[in-house]
Amino acid sequence: MKMEEMSLSGLDNSKLEAIAQEIYTDLVEDSCLGFCFEVHRAVKCGYFFLDDTDPESMKDFEIVDQPGLDIFGQVFNQWKSKECVCPNCSRSIAASRFAPHLEKCLGMGRNSSRIANRRIANSNNMNKSESDQEDNDDINDNDWSYGSEKKAKKRKSDKLWYLPFQNPNSPRRSKSLKHKNGELSNSDPFKYNSSSGISYEALGPEELRSLLTTQCGVISEHTKKMCTRSLRCPQHTDEQRRAVRVYFLGPSAILPEVESSLDNDSFDMTDSQSLISRLQWDGSSDLSPSDSGSSKTSENQGWGLGTNSSESRKTKKKKSHLSLVGTASSLGSNKKKKPKPPAPPTPSIYDDIN
């Protein structure tokens, strides 16, 4: 290579420019040639005209520019008025509400089981206070959705009262709770109105009871609200749950979990003992069932009425949330479950609040 003879610096600019132009032209030619080969191959292989559409299809999919229509030519609110028939309950539902309805109807959504359980619990409570027993039994045997529909028709007025508890986790709940003016016996200092959690000062005793039968209910120290998680929520211990129930509902309250080990054998024997042990929630800890039997007989009489009514409820349904027997059997049959101290030591937490 004779590069030393040819030195580019010796050339004038015009020549350099000419060379540059030539190089550029060569490059463009190469690109063109390459492009020709591509096109020719596409033609021969048959895919050259693939991205073209025929004029008929072009007309079909033309962009629509009329007022009131979107670019596909569809009307805006078309699906709001349409109604679909639910395959499960054969009701005609509005299209925009169809998916949530199916979720509840089939029992397959996130909240459907909670709501169903709560409804059953509430309807059971209402059933006890009403006198048309037999009809309800028949209804309960059927599909729950049919049963709830019938109940819904009967008790529309109850629904209004029932409203705060329908969706504890939906945003609607906060509005209904805000407007409620119920009283709680010992909750004056707590005037919280924010939407997460449940502010218990607005709830009446009946509502509280039903709430506590399905939710954890332990009052958080930071927010002073009841925990809305399930009865077995890992953040709170059973002891805390019991304490909350006792705190709100009096010494007759019972932890709903206890009924899983429900045992009716020791019903009569340990009943009084359990009552007495329950009464000691306000001060003493380390209570054992044997100690309580001797000293508190007078108080036992005072609570006699309360126990009688709950007993009658108990015979009706095995899984009554508020029955005393649950605690009785738990105390009697402590071997089955993990032994818990009968009196909650946690009232001391609430001393701070009070």
Added chain:
Amino acid sequence: MNKDAQMRAAINQKLIETGERERLKELLRAKLIECGWKDQLKAHCKEVIKEKGLEHVTVDDLVAEITPKGRVDSSMNFNTCLDSCSYHYNQALVPDSVKKELLQRIRTFLAQHASL
């Protein structure tokens, strides 16, 4: 003139050796697609193909249509002359910005290797 030819050959060789030619080619290809030059040519090709019939198009036809220099051979006739005139049109289709940038890069390259 021999010197010029030799010089051009040498420069080309340098371009290829350093890989600059490939880089320039890629750059040009990308820029032409970006500015839509390829789409314009494609539309032009479509017309040619529809004219000549899909089955009978040859590479020569396309090349004659598109590349700057039409084929000059024994079968050259009036049509082919016209076709080769289209090269100006195609070259004119390349936007000025692309042309300038490429020329700039070539000049830079030449300046870098001037002393060699």
